[in-house]
Amino acid sequence: MSIVGPRPCLPSQTELIEARRARGVNELRPGVTGISQVQGIDMSDPKKLAEVDALYIEQSGLLCDLRLILATLIGAGRGDRVRKKA
Template sequence: MYNNYIKRMIDFILSLIGLILLSPVFIVLCFWIKMDSNGPILFKQKRFGKNKTFFYIYKFRTMRTDTPNDMPTHMLSDPDQYITRAGKFLRKTSLDELPQIINILKGEMAIIGPRPALWNQDDLIAERDRYHANDIKPGLTGWAQINGRDELEIEVKAKLDGDYMKHMSFLFDVKCFFGTITSVLKSDGVVEGGTGELHKEDSL
């Protein structure tokens, strides 16, 4: 009942309230992005959704317009050279993710769920298949996001996404929601240009 109906209702109501309350923040960020660098305010990118169907995710643009298309940040040789001044702040605070409220309202995403993979992230998609984590809507944040984020290796991230799928419930979503607030305030797991950094640090 929760997974099929109540979760979607909560997502819609909370995202609508969030869009209204955060509209002043949206306006300020739009002006800042436009004044900081040339290019559009919003950035959209092809991602995997529920049951591996495609949709376009929305973000505030944090990188220059000459950044290679459809390439995960960790695969760029020097990601810092492409990130704008405003983008560094937006990515560190996760404010670049705010436009995904639109994706939630459209029913393409949930507030809590596995982060949507890029269409060409075959390794992550394959690992998530093992845990049926591709069978649910991707989320604005999720269990993996508060347990390492960029620091996690693909295998660990996929397993955490599978754990969420297996134990999905209202209380688990509440735990992820408030855990996300703590992680964002502490900037936990944010590693520009890196994935699996936790393992790399342990091996040094």
């Protein structure tokens, strides 16, 4: 496992596994954070998740990884931010 890459899925998530296999995502080393996590995409939409994870194949590299790590550290993709009332 690495720091950046598509987050591993459960063996019971067969639709996601097949969608990732079709896009070549299963060939990547899984990671703790990735494009899907930074964009706030959860595993409830397997096809969209696989599509976004496949973007990492095209964009992977040191600069992309650093951006994703930074975005993760500042909390990108978190759905629990509280907005201040005006």
